[in-house]
Amino acid sequence: MDRLRVSGIRAVAVGALAMGVMLSGCAGKKEQKDAAAPGKPRVALVMKSLANEFFKTMEDGARNHQRQHLDQYDLIAQGIPDERDINRQHDLVQQMIAQKVDAIVIAPADSKAMVGVSKEAMDAGIVVVNIDNKFDADTLAQEGVSIPFVGPDNRKGARLAAEYLAQKLRPGDKVAIIEGIPTAFNAIMRKRGFEDAMTAARMVIVDSQSAHWETSEAEKVVSGMVSRHADLKAILCANDSMALGAVAALRSAGRLDDVLVVGFDNISAAQEYMKEGAILCTVDQHADQIAVEGIIYALDILEGAATPQDKETRVDLVTAGDIE
Amino acid sequence: MTEYVGMVFVVASLIAIFSLTAPNFFQVETFRMTANQIPEVIILAVGMTYVLIVAGIDLSVGSVLALSSAVLGVCLVRYQLPLPVAVAASLGAGLACGAVNGSLTVAWRLPSFIVTLAMLQAARGLTHIVTGQQTQYFRPMIRELTSISVLGLSLPFLIAVAIAVLGQIVLCRTVFGRYMVAIGTNEEAARLSGIDPRRIKLVVFTLCGLLAAVAALAQSTRLGSATPTAGTGFELEVIAAVVIGGTSLMGGRGTVIRSVFGVIIIAILGRGLIQLGAADPTKQLITGCVIVAAVIVDHYRHSFRKAPLPTETPSPSL
Structure with a gap:
């Protein structure tokens, strides 16, 4: 009796595993042809x-x-x-x-x-x-x-987005940056690009913190930032995933209408937010x-x-x- | 109440320190927004507390959360299914993952560490396959869920609190709860006294998977989107919160309410450090130190304690 029950559970487990493998087999096709035709690099x-x-x-x-x-x-x-x-x-x-x-x-x-x-x-x-x-x-x-x-030149891309943002702001306005992983080269370049354009347009960068490219982390960071800086006018995010998190935080704080959000990467979800007016602009690196x-x-x-x-x-x- | 003295003290100190140092920290708004950001951690802390009490561990919760929100997103966006169907599918995905974790652990007597480590990988892989590695955006389709709030507290937060209260009651006041503690304390003794540990464990792991899906719904309604990388490293955050709450990694000891305190401690710490504008390495360093400090401070609760922990008292229902 006991045996039967255990083997029953085992059968269910094996079935579930097999289904998972099949599912992944259908979708995850890996083409690796190691044997190359002679002469073809x-x-x-x-x-x-x-x-x-x-x-x-x-x-x-x-x-x-x-x-x-x-x-x-x-x-x-x-x-x-x-x-x-x-x-x-x-x-x-x-x-x-x-x-x-x-x-x-x-x-x-x-x-x-x-x-x-x-x-x-x-x-x-x-x-x-x-x-x-x-x-x-x-x-x-x-x-x-x-x-x-x-x-691509990440710094140039970030500068393009920030320059567009600057047209919507007035000199002296307070802005904040949401960085990617601080040690990643593209994260550093994007941050510098944002800084280049914001400094040139005489905006004040009051805060800059990392959210490690992640949506839910960006939500927490932005939520804290807008509490700290009550007169923040814009948030520049080093990628679109973090821009999504920024929008969620601003919406929950009731600040979506007075804080502009800039993204980077042009993912489809960000395009939806741009249509709604929640995200101002993003950057496409093709x-x-x-x-x-x-x-x-x-x-x-x-x-x-x-x-x-x-x-x-x-x-x-x-x-x-x-x-x- | 004395058993919560240490926890309350840690929470109060953190609030006091940040109120004095971080600009605009001590405001109703801060606490309201922090509360609305933690329902998924509270919900999973309940599941994780149960799993740890039966002397298991579930490393897959972050991946299962991602898979469940991916299923929700794909159902709504790609297949344009009605919201209730999508929610059911999402919960089903979490439940299935939990059931696989549980049945593998039980049927082959495998350590849950290994089984759930495998699930961490497998569910993440499935998430990428299901989403086609694209962020799913579905905010317009879930308006019904985002519009409800009481005193500025979101529906997911209220549900999380309800789950925590229910979780504590089940743990302390039901036969099932006492069985979990018995199995975690000494599985062989429990088995010899007529409890079937396999059934209880199967239920506990399945429940944890289901709660991961509920957590996914809570997070998705707030973010309005499902990212394939969602919940990466989330298992460690949840385990840290539960362990700060004094739940034993060896099984047999822990309470849901204390785990919730662990969640609150980590949330307030994170929020405070952000509002201080602390640099990334500083945040990590301080978070590590506070986790240890919280556990040490809590250690001294035994000197205040008059009554033993509720999980250690013999239950009338047993």
Whole structure:
């Protein structure tokens, strides 16, 4: 009797597990063709968090491009589950070296920590192109390597958004910044871009705190900020997820009408908020194009058609008027 | 009441310190907004207290929360289902995860640490698959839930308080509650005296999954959206709150009310540090120190205590 009950529970558990596996099997199709046709270069795309909509768009863009250029190269796209997991990304690059790929296009999880392993790849004769998050210039100099960077200028993007905001404010108005992860290069650049434009327009930055790119954390931080600064006029968020949290906090405090919110990344949820007027503007870095540009550039270098140099990709301001 | 002296003292000190140091801290508005931001932590603290009392642990609550809000979002946005159906689906997802946790733990006698660690990964993966890794925006579809409030306190907060009160009553005043304590104290002894620990554990883990879904609803109604990365690291916040409340990681000891105090301590601390404008590393450093300090201060409650903890008193219903 007792046996029967246990095996009954086991059967249920196995059933549930099997269903989960099936579900994930249907949706999670991984194309990894290691056996390349001879002569066709193999390009490894090593990404940051696959959990992030931005990198997902980036990866999809690369996969689409590869599908349209099947005869030109093979793509191995890899990412790490957590964008702070430097160790995992390090291992990934070493795997790619061992697989003797021809080029590695990498969005480094850390702008310093990943320089060493990238140098190992270059020493093994692999072309390395840096995308999205730029390697630290000093660290590159210390290692004695130069790796071309293809990607957006985050600082410029942030400046565009903040300049647009400045038009809606008066000099002397108080503003606050919600930062991303303080050690991330793009978070630092976005913060600087906000500061550039706000200082130039003579606004007063009264507060700047990190919400680690997260919606619910941004809600708590903004909620505290608006209590502290009763006359705050605008909040500049280093990404859209945090802008969503900022809007939730302002709404709960009844301050949504007198505090403007700026985002970054142009995710679809932010577009909805812009239509409602809750978010003023955001910035589009055309994520789908960043990896593609990196790959094309790597192929050009492989063919000897390009000399390794930095290349900037497009950054555009998006306002409610841009969304139909 | 004496058993809450230490907790009340810690809460009062934190409020006093921040009122003196942080601008505009001591206001009704501060407490109202903080209260409205913690329902999901309170709700999960109830589930986690139960799990810890039966000498288990549930590391998957953050991921299950994310999965439940993802299901809610996808039902509303992609499939345009009516709100009650979407809410039911969301609760079902949490319940199912909890049931899997419970049945795996019971059927193979696996440590719940491992089972729920696996669920932490699996549910997060499912969340990404379900959402297509996109933030789901559904505020316009949940107006009915966001419009209700009493004295500025949101519906989720009121529900969370009700769940906490109910949770405490079930723990102290029902046979089920006493069985949980018995199993956590000595599972073998409980089994020999005719209690089936497997059934109780299955119910406790399933309940914790269901509460994770309720927490997800509470959070989603406030944020109006579901992010695939929601609830990352949330399990640690909940466990910290419950442990500050004096619930034993070894099982058999803990009360829901004290866990709620743990939630309040962490919430006030977080809010105060934000209003002070503290830098990120300072926040982390101070939070760590206060967690330890709170537990130490609470340790001295035994010197005030005249009556034993309620969970240690023999219950008339047993």
